[in-house]
Amino acid sequence: MLGPRRRDRRGRGLRGPLLPPSLPGHRTRAARFDELVLEAVGRLERRWGPQIVGTEFAVEDVPPSEPAPWETGGVPLGRCFPGDVGQPARVVVYRRPVETRAVDEADLTDLVRDVVVEQVAHLLGRSPDDVDPRFGG
Numbered sequence: 001m002l003g004p005r006r007r008d009r010r011g012r013g014l015r016g017p018l019l020p021p022s023l024p025g026h027r028t029r030a031a032r033f034d035e036l037v038l039e040a041v042g043r044l045e046r047r048w049g050p051q052i053v054g055t056e057f058a059v060e061d062v063p064p065s066e067p068a069p070w071e072t073g074g075v076p077l078g079r080c081f082p083g084d085v086g087q088p089a090r091v092v093v094y095r096r097p098v099e100t101r102a103v104d105e106a107d108l109t110d111l112v113r114d115v116v117v118e119q120v121a122h123l124l125g126r127s128p129d130d131v132d133p134r135f136g137g
Contacts, residue, residue, distance in 0.1 A: 040116040
């Protein structure tokens with residue numbers, strides 16, 4: 001019976017992660033993007049909690065290839081799906097198109113916030129400025 005392996009096949013020993021989990025570089029771009037969406041949603045929940053309770057917020061890499069009937073023009077940055085019988089309302093933010101349009105990290109933060117605000121405004125039937133006064137349009 002073999003004991004625990006102490007070395008790899010070249011005798012160098014076990015390798016550890018390049019960056020420890022405590023450093024910011026350890027998170028992936030997708031994980032950082034998810035955090036930005038959660039921050040934007042948390043801000044809106046403090047203000048619109050009762051109206052958006054039960055709404056699901058999701059992040060997908062890219063939108064499906066078939067656009068929704070109301071979408072014209074370029075690639076959507078997010079979508080809002082109203083609730084249906086047995087289905088909660090859902091807001092989806094598309095990570096890759098949003099990241100492509102952002103110039104830097106600060107711009108990405110603002111763009112994620114604006115996309116979430118636009119979709120929640122659509123869900124609530126209000127203007128984005130009503131939903132969040134900091135909306136950049």
